[in-house]
Amino acid sequence: MTALVYGLAVAGESTVRALLRHGVAVKVADDTITDARLALASELGVELVDAAQTSAERLLDGCTLLCPAPGVAEHHPIIIAAQHLGLDIVSEIELAYRWEQSRPDGPRPMLAVTGTDGKTSTTKLTVAILEAAGVRSVDAGNTDTPLVDAIDARNDDGTEMYDAFVVECSSFRLAFTPTFRADAAAWLNVQPDHLNWHTSMASYEAAKAQVFANQRPDDVVIGFANDAAVMGHLATAPGRTLSFGLTAGEYRSEGGLLIGPSGTIAPITSLRRTLRHDITNALAASALVLETGLADVAAIERALGTFIGPAHRLERLGSHNGADWFNDSKATTPHAASAAIRSFENIVLIAGGADKGVDLSSMADEAWRCTGVLAIGATASTIANIFASVTRVESVGTLERAVERAAVWASPGDIVLLSPGCASLDQFTNFQVRGEAFRMLFTQLAGQQLQGVSA
Structure with missing residues (x-):
């Protein structure tokens, strides 16, 4: 098997390293060749091809797999050429998912979060809850930690670093996920965005919908009750569906409390900040961990009391x-x-x-x-x-x-x-x-x- 990694920035570098770790032959190309990228390619032991000087067909010659970096838009010539040739096009979360399925002890739990807005805060809060429950986890994917790195992460003694993964799923990564699935997936909202990357709003929404597409009947599907588009996809999702919202859904706020199907989760005053989206993010995160049995309400309340959201978000x-x-x-x-x-x-x-x-x-x-x-x-x-x-x-x-x-x-x-x-x-x-x-x-x-x- 030979993979073409297209784009050698942060995600591209991690993808190359991961492919080499897993014994896959790698070719690398980029639209922009810089001295820093040439030096990185030399360090990795791969040749970096100037895509501006080489046809897409020639770049893909001999390859069975295309791994585009997130910045490579779905209308890019390399994507179109790979689709024409019938090649497998996969994002780094798809690669990581495939490798995790072959883990000797079986795959570890994966939770997924997507949406136009709120992904990072909800993902990090979910990780905080899991940590409060004693579950070693990491926010991976559209974060500082690509999922291909997270699944292979080891402690100094060689043991695995994580028990579970919370994957922040951007549309860029979901667009190329033919098999990726999560034990529980939350879709927070959908609004026009990235229309310079996607060919249309329909394409953007379809990419987001991939977060549910490969789930099984016993997987958990979670959607925002007040978003008609999200709820439309929830209605056709293959898993067990639940909704959340400020005042509507199985997970909601009521009488100053966060409420779930089994009753009270925590007082809203447990949150360090109680803006409307803070409350709905907390409800989505609670649904992810409770419905999978990875944490209980005590862990949720502990995490809510100490969680500080990421920078640059209100x-x-x-x-x-x-x-x-x-x-x-x-x-x-x-x-x-x-x-x-x-x-x-x-x-x-x-x-x-x-x-x-x-x-x-x-x-x-x-x-x-x-x-x-x-x-x-x-x-x-x-x-x-x-x-x-x-x-x-x-x-x-x-x-x-x-x-x-x-x-x-x-x-x-x-x-x-x-x-x-x-x-x-x-x-x-x-x-x-x-x-x-x-x-x-x-x-x-x-x-x-x-x-x-x-x-």
């Missing part, structure tokens, strides 16, 4: 001149930005960024919550137009300028919220870099305030 940075500042750089979709906006009133909103080909207008559905909007990046004019009903709207271009203006606009009791609703790639490497830049700018601002006080 992360409170602090206060300046009586206004609270929040970093929500991970809100790279209108749906995510809308959820953040619904969480507050008297908002000075910083929004905009790279265009992913989606309609941004839903961000302004509750524009009344905003006292001002500062538009940045490539979509600044669009953001300014959709928030035209707000008293103060200004296109400022850069994040630095937005922070300067926000500091002037915000009054005591206001919320300054970076929730872009757009990708970051017009001005930043990724949403993390954008969020860290915002944090640094706020820290400088707060430092100036402290210096003024001490003076």
Whole structure:
């Protein structure tokens, strides 16, 4: 067997290493050849082929498997050529799943989480609950740990590091999963996103639906009760179906409690933060662990009391001149930005960024919550137009300028919220870099305030 790994960034590197560990011959190609990637290929002992100088058919010659990196879109010539040739196209989570099935002691439990927004927080919370229950687990897949690395991870004494896996499933990875299945899978929501990667919204939704496609009748299927599209797929899923929602579903909130089919799970006050999506994420995570028997309600309550969500997701940075500042750089979709906006009133909103080909207008559905909007990046004019009903709207271009203006606009009791609703790639490497830049700018601002006080 020979595999072509297409793309030698983070996931591509892990895929090459994993294939070599498992005795598979590897070819590597990339659209962009850099000195760093050439050095990495040399370290790995593989040749890195410049795809821009070689036809897709020639690259695939002699290969039985194509392993595209997540950045390789479904309309990329290499994907089209592989489909024409009838080759097996698999993401890294599909590879890992196949190898895990042949584990001598049998496969370990896999839980899966997908959705347009909320995947990372729900995945990490699920891991925290499992750890509280004494189950060694890891958030893998669309995270810092590819699943191909997680399944092979060993302690210093050679024993396996994990008892179970919680797989964050992006549409990029799910699009190429002909056999991947999870013992329990949760689909949080679906809204237009990544339409520059997928050929259509239907294609994007179909990729997400793969999280249920290969499940068995005794597997657990979990969906958000208030999302009609998700519930439509839930109705045709092969597993045992359950829903969750703020007030609807087998898993819901009621009377200040998180409730499941067997009764009370935990008081909502157990959560360190109780915004609406915090509650629904907790319900989805609870369903995953309770329905598989991997944790009990005591473990859930312990984890809820200590869990701190990942950075750049409605992360409170602090206060300046009586206004609270929040970093929500991970809100790279209108749906995510809308959820953040619904969480507050008297908002000075910083929004905009790279265009992913989606309609941004839903961000302004509750524009009344905003006292001002500062538009940045490539979509600044669009953001300014959709928030035209707000008293103060200004296109400022850069994040630095937005922070300067926000500091002037915000009054005591206001919320300054970076929730872009757009990708970051017009001005930043990724949403993390954008969020860290915002944090640094706020820290400088707060430092100036402290210096003024001490003076």
